[in-house]
Amino acid sequence: MGGDDGALRTARAAYQQHRWDAAREGFRRAAAVTDLAPADALALADSAWWLGQVDESIEAGRAAHRAHLAAGERRGAAAAALQVAVNHLLRGEDIEGFGWMSRAAELLAELPDAPEAVYLRYFTRVEAAIDDCGDPEVAESVIAAARSVAADGRRLGDPGVVAAGTLGEGRALVKQGRVAEGLALLDKAMVTVVDGEIAPDIAGNLYCHMIAACHELGDVRRAAHWTAALERWRRAAGRRGVHRHLPGAPRADPRDGRGLGAGRASGGAGVRGAGRDHDQHRGRGALRAGRAAPAAGPVRRGRGGVRAGAPARPRSAAGAGVAAARPGQDVGGRGGGADGAARRDR
Secondary structure, eight states: OOSOHHHHHHHHHHHHTTOHHHHHHHHHHHHTTSOOOHHHHHHHHHHHHHTTOHHHHHHHHHHHHHHHHHTTOHHHHHHHHHHHHHHHHHTTOHHHHHHHHHHHHHHHTTOTTSHHHHHHHIIIIIGGGGGGTTSHHHHHHHHHHHHHHHHHHHHHTOHHHHHHHHHHHHHHHHHTTOHHHHHHHHHHHHHHHHTTOSOHHHHHHHHHHHHHHHHHHTOHHHHHHHHHHHHHHHHHHHHTTOOSSOTTSOOOOHHHHHHHHHOHHHHHHHHHHHHHHHHHHHTTTSSSTTOTGGGGHHHHHEEESOSTTEEEOOOSOOOTTGGGGOTTSOOSOOOTHHHHHHHHHO
């Protein structure tokens, strides 16, 4: 293979153990003397991402994309393109982000049943349109797409995809004022997270959506519950070696969660804080509301396989319906249905 074989072996072992610093260092040492294999380049991109080194993650993702293309591996190239797209979107770089999404969609056009294609569909047809679900026609379309995504997740045996589809349907229902139905689905998706059935990065996406829904509705009790659950999950993730400050998990102080539990007067700051974080993410142009860092979840999870931690899967971005979130389109979203829904629920 050439290059620093020892560094590569060390890096791969560290990557499997979620020791991101050691993995990044080993891959960087190997890359200094040889071109990394596609899987190793994408592992370097992952490691850099978990450490907050977004520029480095983008560059490694581009290298992985080129290497997959050179090897004729369309799915791998698409997964790498999704990862690069998400990183650009997290920084509000919409033009680059949507360009990479379109590249991924083109690569997946002949692979509609690939897990990567399902993630694309979720992020363009469900997540990208959630804030417009105050419009009944949009909501109907999003709900249908979300159910299709969940069905594909069951077919693929991927609980993360199932949970994403379930959550997407729930958020659309909440936006339509069907609050009880929607929150029941959101809670169902969150149980999957708390039980540890899905990868941490996807869990960050789902938590962000739950906190956003609680913020929209002023649901202090539910926000307190899931904020506490988030902290337990983060501690557990830390024991598995996952970086404690997960990109994409809402910044929620567990003390705010306890305060929320005490009542609206003492805990409102917790909901407002989580909501502000959601709004900040939304302003970065990452598709639409509340995705920002969490949106990257699925792509990191699957670069060519459907397992919680196998190489070959997408991490999560946008896809075949790129028209749902295209360059030049308002990506802020209107989100007009939530306030009315909250008033009706009260």
